[in-house]
Amino acid sequence: MEYFCDLSGYLGVIFDMDGTLVDSDKAIAKAIAPWCKMHDLDLDMVLREGRGIRFEDFISRFVPHLDVHQEARNLEGAEATFADNVCEIIGANAFIEHLSRLQLPWVLATSADRENAVSRMQNCNLPVPALMITAEDVLRGKPDPEPFEKAANKLGISSRKCLVFEDSIAGVKGALAAGCDVVVVGGFCQVEHPNIVARILDYNNWNEALSAKVGTCTN
Numbered sequence: 001m002e003y004f005c006d007l008s009g010y011l012g013v014i015f016d017m018d019g020t021l022v023d024s025d026k027a028i029a030k031a032i033a034p035w036c037k038m039h040d041l042d043l044d045m046v047l048r049e050g051r052g053i054r055f056e057d058f059i060s061r062f063v064p065h066l067d068v069h070q071e072a073r074n075l076e077g078a079e080a081t082f083a084d085n086v087c088e089i090i091g092a093n094a095f096i097e098h099l100s101r102l103q104l105p106w107v108l109a110t111s112a113d114r115e116n117a118v119s120r121m122q123n124c125n126l127p128v129p130a131l132m133i134t135a136e137d138v139l140r141g142k143p144d145p146e147p148f149e150k151a152a153n154k155l156g157i158s159s160r161k162c163l164v165f166e167d168s169i170a171g172v173k174g175a176l177a178a179g180c181d182v183v184v185v186g187g188f189c190q191v192e193h194p195n196i197v198a199r200i201l202d203y204n205n206w207n208e209a210l211s212a213k214v215g216t217c218t219n
Contacts, residue, residue: 002201002206011105012162013104014107014151014155015107015109016052016164017117017121018052018167019186020165020166020167020171021088021121021124022088022092022126023089024086027082028047028082029043032047032075034078035074051167053168054072055135056141076113079116083116084123086123086124088126089203090203090204092124092126093126096126106131108133109148109151113134131151131155133154142168142173142174143170143171145175145178159178159180163180163197165183166189168188171189183197183199185200
């Protein structure tokens with residue numbers, strides 16, 4: 001069931017990108033499939049277990065004997081070739097426009113590298129934020145809280161005053177560890193926690209509620 005929360009209690013918003021603002025599942029699967037075949041890894045398992053984390057981190061986990069940084073660069077390059085195979089999560093752009101009208105600043109905190117992050121946002125006609133934390137900007141990726149703590153720092157506010165939009169288990173756990181409240185996007189993550197304050201399949205119904213000036217927490 002979808003439910004929303006009041007945005008007025010937050011000083012900033014942190015968005016994940018893949019699965020949260022853009023649907024890149026097909027593009028990621030196409031990029032990773034040949035690599036999985038080469039290393040005799042099950043594609044579905046890698047997509048499931050690696051969802052929301054940096055290439056470096058899942059390479060270290062699944063094939064630690066490889067040159068992690070070189071393999072990550074190879075996969076990032078493969079992803080770039082499928083940049084056109086992404087689309088906006090329904091209503092994401094309109095929701096960002098609502099944030100602008102509310103004067104609520106936002107930042108991107110993604111496990112993608114910067115080049116792919118910019119490319120995917122542009123291909124989905126989403127605004128490329130001036131502020132972003134990408135794979136290159138952190139020593140420890142999701143589910144570590146570092147990406148969210150650094151994103152909050154970019155906004156100049158406490159992470160406890162941030163609302164995070166995430167789709168993956170790793171991302172949700174990292175955001176909660178940083179002290180943020182969380183909106184779960186999509187149906188992948190079934191984690192339960194008091195600081196998960198909203199769940200949405202996409203942004204369409206929330207946009208309608210905001211346009212109608214519906215108040216707090218509509219179920």
